[in-house]
Amino acid sequence: MSESGFAEHEDRWILGLRDLTVTKISVDHQLSLLLGSDACVVLECPCQLSQESAAKGGPQEMLDPARQDVAAALALFGAKVVSAVAFKTGTLRLAFDNGLQLNCRADPSFEAWQVTGPRGWRFVSLPGGDLAVWSGSEPTG
Template identity: 30%
Template sequence: MTEPFDFSWMVGREIAVVQLSEPDQWVFGFEASVGIGAECPWRILKNGVIAISSEDHKQQYGLAAPLDAAEVAAEILASHAISQVEVREGTADLVIKFSGGLRLEVIPISSGYESWGITAPSGYQVVAQGGGELSGWSK
C-alpha cells in the first residue's frame, strides 16, 4: 500500500501554519499549497502523552477560555523539524515524528470517507481513502 508513495520530502521541514477551515478541514501547512489536510481526528504527542488533539478544539476544561486547538498545535510544533514520516499499513494512520520528542498522528476512522491528503511541492497529491488505502496523482 505505502511503497509507491514517497514522503521523504517532508523530512527536515517544519509546519508553518495550523488552521481549521470550518467545519472540519484541518490544515498543517509547510508553505503555500504544500501540506497536509485532515478531515479526521488528529493528536500531537509530546514525550509520549497527548498534548492537544482535534477533539480539544473549543473545549474549556475549566480554563479561562475555550482552547483553540490550531493555535496550541502551532505553538507546540513551532521550530520542530520533521524527522520521520510513516503511514501504517491497513489503517492509513499518518504518523509524523518531529525533533523534541513530538509526534503528530492523523487517525482515519471511516471505512468509506477520505480522511487526509498531502500535497507535495511537486504538486503530487496523496489521499487516504476510506478503508485505509492510499491513492496518488500528479496535477
C-alpha cells in the first residue's frame, strides 16, 4: 500500500478508505456518503446494495439516486468501510462492517460515481466504463 493509502493493481485500485465510518448521508439528484471527515462517495446512477450473502441468494436492493429511491442506504449510517475497490472498468465496490456491500457499475452515458479522498485524491467512473484518477495534481486515468 502506498503512503496515501491508495494502491494501484493491474485491474483495480484499492482505495484507502478502510476503517472510515459513514458519518453523513445526503440525497438530492445523487446519493452522497461522507466517510469520516476527509472522504466522500457520490453515487449518481443506479447501484446495488446487498448483504454479503447476496451471492448465495441473500437480499438485494436497487438504489436509484436520480429518483431519490435510496431509503435502504440509511442502513449504512455508522457503518465502517472494510473494503473499497475501484475497478478500472468503472465499477465501484464498497464492503461495510455491518455485512452490507454497495456495488455501482459504470454507466454508458454518465459518470456513475466518484470518490474523493484525503490530499486531493479523486476517482471517477467515466461514461462507457473507464476510470479517471487524480492523485491531487494531475489525472492518471
